[in-house]
Amino acid sequence: MKKSSIILALSTALTFSACDSFLDQESQNILTEQQVYSDDNMVLSVLANYYGRISWGQHLGDVASMAILDEAGFSSGGPNNRQNYEDNLWRVYDYGLIRDLNMFINGIKTSTLSAASKDNYEGEARFIRAWVYFNMARTLGGVPLIGDQVFDYSSGTLAADLQHPRSTEKQVYDYIISECTEISEKLKPNKTTNSSRANKWTALSLKARAALYAASIAKYNYKTPDVITPGGEVGIPSTEANTYYNTALETANEVINNGPYLLYQKNADKGRNFYEAVSLKGSEEVIWARDYKYPGQTHMFTNNTIASSVRGDIDANIVTPILNLVESFEYKNNRNGDLKLTANGDYIYYDNPSDIFADKDPRLYGTVIYSGADFAGSTIVYQAGVRYFEDGQWKVKTAAPGANEAPYGLVTSVDGPTTSNDQFVNKTGFNLRKFVEENRDASTRGRGSDMWFVRFRLAELYLISAEASLELNKAQTEVASYINAIRNRAGIQPLTQVTLNDIIQERRVELAFEDHRYWDLKRWRIAHEVWDGQNSNPKAVHYVLFPYKVYAPGTDKHNKWVFEKRVASHTMNPRYFRYQNYYNFIDQNWLNSNPKLVRNPYQ
Amino acid sequence: MKFKYIFIQIVSIGLLLSCGKDNYDEPQATLTGRVVHEGKPIGVRGSNNSVRLQLWQNGFALKTPIDVYVAQDGSYTAKLFDGDYQLITVSGNGPWAHSTDTLQVQVKGNTTVDINVRPYYTLENIQYQLNGTKLQATFQLNKIDETRNLDNVNLLINDTKFVDLGNFEKRSSIDGNQSGAITIELDIANELNTKNTLFARVAVKMNGITEAVYDPNIFRVK
Incomplete structure (x- = not known):
């Protein structure tokens, strides 16, 4: 009896006494404000x-943010x-x-x-x-x-004091x-x-x-x-x-x-x-x-917007620029930037795909990739199809991107554009250059791009x-x-x-x-x-540019290029700002x- | 083999049964009505969730309005639980002046309540007539509220029953401020040839408001 009460007394004493630093020691995994x-x-x-x-609005982490205004449109799928x-x-x-x-x-x-x-x-x-x-x-x-x-909440704080x-x-x-x-x-x-x-x-x-x-x-x-x-x-x-x-x-x-x-x-x-x-x-x-900095801080902007022929991964063309933006770039000596597509009721026949963009504001080159422009060392040519003359009238042939067919040769470029619902295929006839990195690895899913976003x-x-x-x-x-x-x-x-x-x-x-x-x-x-939601308003409707190669052997039009301005197939409604x-x-x-x-x- | 089937049956019965507590009956009552001015409905844009009223219910800690969208003939419908609701217009949303008056609505079973609004303009005696390939609309345009000027008066056609300033094949507009007897014409030769059906409607768009006043009825041209 006596022995057990001694043990009890001793253990109680041990329980309530403690080494004095035990509760006062500094945490090894929490930093105090003073330390920070x-x-x-x-x-x-x-x-x-x-x-x-603090990235909001349009920014590189959100590629869709580029496509909802009148600069670019959704192109994939x-x-x-x-x-x-x-x-x-x-x-x-x-x-x-x-x-x-x-x-x-x-x-x-x-x-x-x-x-x-x-x-x-x-x-x-x-x-x-x-x-x-x-x-x-x-x-x-x-x-x-x-x-x-x-603001801090402790018991007794009135909610009204926290409401401003x-x-x-x-x-x-x-x-x-x-x-x-x-x-x-x-x-x-x-x-x-x-x-x-x-x-x-x-x-x-x-x-x-x-x-x-x-x-x-x-x-x-x-x-x-x-x-x-x-x-x-x-x-x-x-x-x-x-x-x-x-x-x-x-x-x-x-x-x-x-x-x-x-x-x-x-x-x-x-x-x-x-x-x-x-x-x-x-x-x-x-x-x-x-x-951004690789490794660690990268984004998928290059991967999502790159042109098909220069991509480093399967993804491409999720967002591509539209003709509205391209036409808003002036000519060097003419303030009206509309592309010259037709004359006297017929198409204008251009020798080279990039001729139609000659004398455009050079900033166009720095902002978008247009047909005949180079990117990362290769020339990108958009070709929607072939225009050929048969039975007294002009006809158009299109095919899957990259497909050849005799006697026309290449029918539709691997870079598009098409009106299909295929994923990662261009639908507008342009690609982005601004903020797109030329390093091919930057367009892969595994690496991503460390291009900066300029504020x-x-x-x-x-x-x-x-x-x-x-x-x-x-x-x-x-x-x-x-x-x-x-x-x-x-x-x-x-x-x-x-x-x-x-x-x-x-x-x-x-x-x-x-x-x-x-x-x-x-x-x-x-x-x-500007964005009044009306189909009749060319500022609210997205337009695209479809280049066609002409197949008419024996005429002066053979192997030349014509360009067609169309309403974008993949932006179904005009922009509507209420x-x-x-x-x-x-x-x-x-x-x-x-x-x-x-x-x-x-x- | 047999046990396996029994087991599958028991499991599937167990999956399909559920405890009663989380099952509520769906709302049974229907609130219907029209947006009216002096007893006549006001036509609006019926597509795209454009024009809405709001239903609120008191007695709960947190509030979330029930948006009730107005159809193009000025009617609205909502499936609700029985109870007391407050029906309001949304400031700047419809083609009518916002009123701070709240309409108390008691919903019990199927209820019909018209909501009175003060539109900026009303249309009366709208007549459509097709002369050859020219579609003509005549109507009386009344200015109800002096604070709003007109952007334009439009005659619209579309190949579906939804005819509004967001969905149309062709339109003709008269810009500027006007009222009184209006005649507006639209040449639809091309559409008559190419479309299987054609519907027409008149729209009056005023300044500063996204929405327009429409004819509550559509006119079938073809």
Whole structure:
């Protein structure tokens, strides 16, 4: 009895005593905030995570995003029957990321690193936050602004304290502009590797773009008087336009004049030069890009868009450019870019497949692959079929891609185009070149491509200056000087008189596939006119170009080429942008959890 | 061998049976009605989920509206559970002024409720006439709401019964602001030859609204 109670007493004592360091020892697998924020490598890995979470809209990780506007169409498999734009298309409402960024911004202030590097890290995180707000504003209008606050829930917290109403659209743009102004003082002016991290000039570029967006919304939202909310969550008063245009002009000029960036002019071949300006990593023109790096960080963009004859894997042609974009490129000396297909009621017979594209804006070469152009060392020729003369009339023969038939020889090129529903076969008569890597391995599934995606480059800043100075009624010589910097570099005739339509046109061709077209048409409030969903509107309907080789031995037409403009077989409906697409809908789940939000128009 | 079949039978009976708890009866009640102005239905675009009303129901923690799409003759139908609902128009969606009034609807069995709206324009006395190859429509266009101007007045034809500004073979338009007696003509010689069926409809498109006011009826040309 006594013995057992002693044992009991001893074991109880042992249980409740413990070595004093046992509960106090540092975890081997959890890092404290202090540890993270006081080590450069740790801070960089946290930032890298944020940089990896901010691709929205058109970008290389989402090839379909290139095909839903009027630049390219879906080409592989069956027809695409998109009828209109979704109410949540490209919608961004990422307060989880805002919270993470605010934790970082608060945490880095407690760091033991040098003041200079702390400032730079804080500036980067605040830049990313401004970029997130910018992406929210262009899709939703005004969203809740919460500053540097980090919200936590503990028992007793009132839900109402966590619910914030939407700020006005103007307040959000003002916030982005003032943040970018402050950040540009904190960030270093040096270039970063492959322009992948933010610096002073990136912040200023975002400021210029945000000011331009706000300015054009203020100026043009009179055209859509119903796209407005009573509280100003959507819509900016027209009296603000000039202030914003001034900010945009001053900021863009600061980047142009004082920044370390130059319009890329290293290659004497203008077409090649434009490809390199955008799609060659390290281009001295690029201010900010989403960089990729093999191994580890790659995407399938090259794999999905490559032409059949140069592909490295089975995939190809999932998204291919359409004739609408090709015709919007001017001729060097003629502002009308329509291809010359017929004359006097008959086709024009061209000796070589590429002759029809002679004297086009060289940027066409740098943006799309057209028939007769080269890619990665081989010439790509599109041939839909053979046109031959029989029994007194012209007939057309088509076949499977790559098939030969006597006496015509090759009937349909392995690169298409066809109207079949075959997978990975071209349907439009063009392929993408911009952002497509020439390295053949980049088009394989196993490797992928590490081509960067350009978010800001100097050419855009020139176009911002041109647009802002035009809207501010500056002298035409000044307006023209900005736009002609772009046009001279491109290799086409300069302009003397510039209108807004010239700016719209220039942005369409210079910045194609760079996530501008959709937002541009929205802020000018012309998207509902350009994409009005009418079959009779050539801007809303997708067109393709079918080249045919002529088989007529003994005539002067033999072995020549004719080109047919057709409505795209695989884009079934014209593009249809409704008034409600100017701003995304506020999700019902957000309204349920935050009743202080107000709905957007048409919702 | 026999055991195997018995086993398969037992398993398949087990698979096909299910506990009663997760089985709800499907909704039995049907709510039907029309979108009307002064008792007359308003024609809309019936394709592409274009025009909708919303049904809401109170008494639940989270709310999700039931979208009710309006057909081209201005009617709508919804399968519902019995209960009290609120029927509203969606701001800027249909060719009518948004009203903040809520229509209380009690659904019990099959229920018919018309919803009154104030369209920006109405069409009256629409007559179609085919003279040779020329299709002519005459009608009275009334401006109900002074805040909206017209983009255009259209006569549309299509080879299916769905005739609207998103689905048509051919159209003729008169641009600009107008009201009163309207006559609009469309030459359809080519379509009469090539199409087996042809339907026509009048559409009036106003500024700032995606949707247009249509004739609630379609006219069969061929």
